[in-house]
Amino acid sequence: MNDVVLHIQDLRVAYGSTAVLHGASLRVSAGEVLGLVGESGSGKSTLVQGALRMLGRPAVITGGDVILDGQSLFDLDAAGLRRMWWNTVSLVPQNALNALNPMLTIGAHVDDTLLAHGITDAADRRRRAIDAMALVDLLPDTLTAHPHMLSGGMRQRVAIALALLLEPRLVVFDEPTTALDVVVERDILDRIRALQAERGFAAVFITHDISLLLTFADRIAVLYAGRVVEVAPARALGGPSSHPYTVGLLGALPPKLGEDRTAVPIAGVAPRAGQTTPGCAFAPRCTHASPKCEEPQALRALTDHHHVACHRVAGERP
Amino acid sequence: MTGLLPTLLRRLGFYALATWAALTLNFVVPRLMPGDPAQAIFARFQGSLDPAALDAMRTAFGVSDTPIWSQYFQYLLHTAQGELGTSLVYFPAPVTEVIGTGLLWTVFLAGVSVVLAFVVGSALGAWAAWRRGGWLDRIGPPLLALIGAFPYFWLAMVAVWALGFQLGWFPVRHAYGVDVSPGWSLAFLVSMTQHAVLPAGTMVLASLGGWLLTMRNTMVGVLDTDAVRYAHIRGLPPHRILWHYAVRNAMLPSLTSFGMAIGFVLSGALLTEIVFGYPGQGYLLLQAVRGQDYPLLQGLFLTISLAVLAANFGVDVLTLALDPRTRR
Amino acid sequence: MMRALWENPQARAGLVVFGAMLAVALVGPFLVGDPDAFVARPLSPPSMDHLLGTTGQGQDVLAQTVVGARTTLGLGVLVGLLVVAIGSVVGGLAGYFGGKVDELLSLLINVSLVLPGLPLMVVLAAYLPAGPGSMAAVLVVTGWAWNARVVRSQVLSLRKRDFVDAAIVAGESPLRVLVVEILPNMASLLGGAVIGATTYAIGAQVGLEFLGLGDLSAITWGTNLYWATNDSALLTGSWWTFVPTGAAIALTGFALALLNFGLDGVTNPALAAGAGTGAPGPQPTPVRRSP
Helix, strand or coil: CCCEEEEEEEEEEEECCEEEEEEEEEEEECCCEEEEECCCCCCHHHHHHHHCCCCCCCEEEEEEEEEECCEEHHHCCHHHHHHHECCCEEEECCCHHHHCCCCCCHHHHHHHHHHHCCCCCHHHHHHHHHHHHHHCCCCHHHHHCCHHHCCHHHHHHHHHHHHCCCCCCEEEEECCCCCCCHHHHHHHHHHHHHHHHHHCCEEEEEECCHHHHCCCCCEEEEEECCEEEEEEEHHHCCCCCCCHHHHHHHHCCCCCCCCCCCCCCCCCCCCCCCCCCCCCCCHHHCCCCCHHHHCCCCCEECCCCCEECCHHHHCCCC | CCCHHHHHHHHHHHHHHHHHHHHHHHHHHHHHCCCCHHHHHHHHHCCCCCHHHHHHHHHHHCCCCCCHHHHHHHHHHHHHHCCCCECCCCCCCEHHHHHHHHHHHHHHHHHHHHHHHHHHHHHHHHHHHHCCCCHHHHHHHHHHHHHHHCCHHHHHHHHHHHHHHHCCCCCCCCCCCCCCCCCCCHHHHHHHHHHHHHHHHHHHHHHHHHHHHHHHHHHHHHHCCHHHHHHHHCCCCHHHHHHHHHHHHHHHHHHHHHHHHHHCHHHHCHHHHHHHCCCCHHHHHHHHHHCCCHHHHHHHHHHHHHHHHHHHHHHHHHHHHHCHHHCC | CHHHHHHCHHHHHHHHHHHHHHHHHHHHHHHCCCCCCCCCCCCCCCCCCCCCCECCCCCEHHHHHHHHHHHHHHHHHHHHHHHHHHHHHHHHHHHHHCHHHHHHHHHHHHHHHHCCHHHHHHHHHHHCCCCHHHHHHHHHHHHHHHHHHHHHHHHHHHHCCHHHHHHHHCCCCHHHHHHHHHHHHHHHHHHHHHHHHHHHHHHHHHHHHHCCCCCCCCCCHHHHHHHHHHCCHHHHCCHHHCHHHHHHHHHHHHHHHHHHHHHHHHHCHHHCCCCCCCCCCCCCCCECCCC
């Protein structure tokens, strides 16, 4: 068993008085690519960013525990978290245009980050900045540009370069391609894959588009209504021992060229944020629902790598 | 900077139009007044003014029989030449001279007050937002709102009574003492400052709350943006985030309000000047209104309008210059 | 939303105090004596007979303060509503129709904004015949443009939203779209606008009357202060002719400001007062385990 870089246990997060995560669990091992998929509003960003305590007001963590590289993040104060952030785990945000300061150049962003982590020699910083740009195939003069001068794809590459500056063990990619067109998206995905293979960092890749993950991720976690309902190797997803929601999700994908299949949407609507039931949240929409579904469904292990939160699929195994 | 020039020219065009509107308004308003200012002026001054000044007033107030369009152009011409007529209340001083003296005092008093109120208020507001939920954030806005809710002149008069009459700490009227004469002497400057404390102080106090709240709300918004959170996650130290990410981004909208406030400096000190007998534009305005001094009234309105327009234009230029996003 | 406002402590305080002032304005005049009557020696300090003393003309200060509330608040609220109404119509039309209509109306709005209000107010007030109608006209003419600009930009951005396009495609008339689809989404903005406009109306009114430019025969808070200074309140130390009205104005303004803070806090929870610990700058997500 590889060593676990990030272990999220039963995480509960609320925005103000509205609970959005109702006990989600996740484990990321060193060097693996974990995909996290769910609909908009299912709590994907909240799960990972909340676990890392990166969310701003009005988010508040109401339960659970998170261990990063052996250290419990909930015991740390602001200074301690700042030591973990960017050194051990970094984030590539969803929309780089919003995350970059419009008043500062790209070079200033890189410089700021390096200075903040104790790299005091100016020449050293300069060298690292140029290397960072080269890593994502950007010219050194990108450093003198302001964010609005760059294209969406270029900004996202800058964000990736920033995330890898201090060679963290884990990088979280929060919907890195959602704001980009398909062609640029392909390019970004290829780069991420290449960098991950070359550098060997663990990656959590958050998206609402499961098809992106099927050829890219080692394991995929499926989030529904504030809970993780399945974690499985990409190949095992959608098979007979998969969660009904996952099966529905895959069935709702538009068919690829030549495929003999029609897309079937899942009947019903997902519960709104804040609505929670003790039992399975998917039961109202599930064709196999039974009274037992009203009991809490824990993530049960089918194999070492495949966990499902469904009593029908997992049987009575603990 | 290809995007800069067309934008500037468009703004300039707008301000040219607004200037024209101000001048036209200035031309139209006296003609709408009940009573006959023209007759009053004419009767009073016939024979005692030089032809140019008398002409200017004729056209400004519609005494002549020439068609209104020709009067209008004459008025514009006279205004461009700086021929604004002669004051009735301060006869025989020409309007330009009367306004000239008032202008300096108003700019001094209101200018100092606005700058102080903006700087102190914004600094307090930024600090309140930075230390969200701290005592400044909880007490500042309501306390200053209460103080600002009192009519300005009421606060001024309380200050006059308490600090001026009762305690005798500061003089209560005029811009400088009777024992000094205007000039660059130290005695004059000291007297000028002493006389400015109460009027400027009350103005600053009354308007502090507004600046604090505006800056606080803007800063709260900025501190919640992705850019600030991203900087926080990247480990940037708090002081770096405060200055380069928060304040820098909150300044632009603040500066716009500041610019507008500067523009209204010339008109906003009116109540202060009246309570303290401070001989500025506002004081003159009231004298002109009460004394039916139409030439002076028109002249004041003109200078105030032009000042506001100039200040607004200045702010537009500054905003364009400071925001990198406008350069492409 | 009204319930949310009530639950917000600042908004609740503001509503209660303002409501109290309105109640005094409505009912008070029936409970106090004739404010115009000569009741005792001029400039007598507060006593058991006259709780707030008498003015320089021997009139009861309490009666004058209470009766003055009626005109000042009445006109203030009316002008506040008018200013927002006119501003919303102009701004709404500009934002909704866009194009040439917007260009023309925007020009009108911007020019009105850039012309100095206070001098214009003084001049207009000086030359129009005294009375509430003129006062209302002066305040409205100088105050409508600000709201128009704010409403315009809000309507502009709402106009682009999908639900508006859907309504238009479904064949709803522009008027219906404006009133039924767009306006309800602007409730909090308009609420704040009315509060601001009323505050402005009361303040400007009082200022003009203090300068002697209002209807001097009427009894309003502004004229009370005008007469107080005219009768040398300060020099004689007769603070009671000056303080009650000032305090009443301040209380009203403060109540409206609190209501505004509360409204801000409700519509934009990020701005709500008291949300924070006083720690400097951005903080990590707090951990607060529920018991």
